[in-house]
Amino acid sequence: GAVVSQHPSWVICKSGTSVKIECRSLDFQATTMFWYRQFPKQSLMLMATSNEGSKATYEQGVEKDKFLINHASLTLSTLTVTSAHPEDSSFYICSASGFVNSGQPQHFGDGTRLSIL
Amino acid sequence: KQEVTQIPAALSVPEGENLVLNCSFTDSAIYNLQWFRQDPGKGLTSLLLIQSSQREQTSGRLNASLDKSSGRSTLYIAASQPGDSATYLCAAPGGGADGLTFGKGTHLIIQP
Numbered sequence: 001g002a003v004v005s006q007h008p009s010w011v012i013c014k015s016g017t018s019v020k021i022e023c024r025s026l027d028f029q030a031t032t033m034f035w036y037r038q039f040p041k042q043s044l045m046l047m048a049t050s051n052e053g054s055k056a057t058y059e060q061g062v063e064k065d066k067f068l069i070n071h072a073s074l075t076l077s078t079l080t081v082t083s084a085h086p087e088d089s090s091f092y093i094c095s096a097s098g099f100v101n102s103g104q105p106q107h108f109g110d111g112t113r114l115s116i117l
Numbered sequence: 118k119q120e121v122t123q124i125p126a127a128l129s130v131p132e133g134e135n136l137v138l139n140c141s142f143t144d145s146a147i148y149n150l151q152w153f154r155q156d157p158g159k160g161l162t163s164l165l166l167i168q169s170s171q172r173e174q175t176s177g178r179l180n181a182s183l184d185k186s187s188g189r190s191t192l193y194i195a196a197s198q199p200g201d202s203a204t205y206l207c208a209a210p211g212g213g214a215d216g217l218t219f220g221k222g223t224h225l226i227i228q229p
Contacts, residue, residue, distance in 0.1 A: 006160075034216040043206065046216040093160055095217070105151055106217060110160040
């Protein structure tokens with residue numbers, strides 16, 4: 001149980017393109033989803049917290065107008081990288097949790113490797 | 118703000134050895150701590166979750182301990198195998214709405 005599916009796995013696109021990444025909880029309802037980013041040889045950094053039906057909360061330094069997050073249902077959150085540039089090339093990974101502050105683990109997707117040419 | 122530090126950054130040992138990976142965190146008001154494994158170019162594999170009320174958690178050859186008072190956790194790997202080669206990440210709540218804060222990881226190589 002507790003499977004999180006992330007799509008697509010790989011994206012290669014031209015500079016200026018907008019890219020949408022989907023994160024789905026397949027067998028549980030995720031009231032909260034998290035988006036992380038990992039640059040080469042770095043660890044994962046939290047970008048934003050997404051709660052179903054409300055606006056996402058962004059970490060300091062993350063541009064909310066560039067990284068649009070939508071969490072319209074209890075099983076789906078999307079991250080859209082708008083007008084992507086080469087510096088946005090990174091590994092993006094989502095996680096989902098049924099209830100935060102409950103001691104339940106976060107379950108991670110397999111990540112999306114984004115390359116902007 | 119939570120900060121997570123992992124020591125050592127890299128470790129290379131012959132197979133069969135027992136290993137200890139260390140993790141320290143600054144904010145001890147956590148309700149759990151997770152250890153993950155990441156293979157090159159891949160996502161995360163959850164290894165162990167320790168609740169704040171627990172001191173240890175075991176899965177196969179892996180054992181993780183948690184000492185909240187000192188802000189430390191260790192991951193013990195028994196009888197290491199080449200297939201254990203990966204980066205091991207420690208993560209504690211402390212990001213926005215308790216998103217996870219990750220350490221930089223320990224890059225482990227087990228020599229055949």
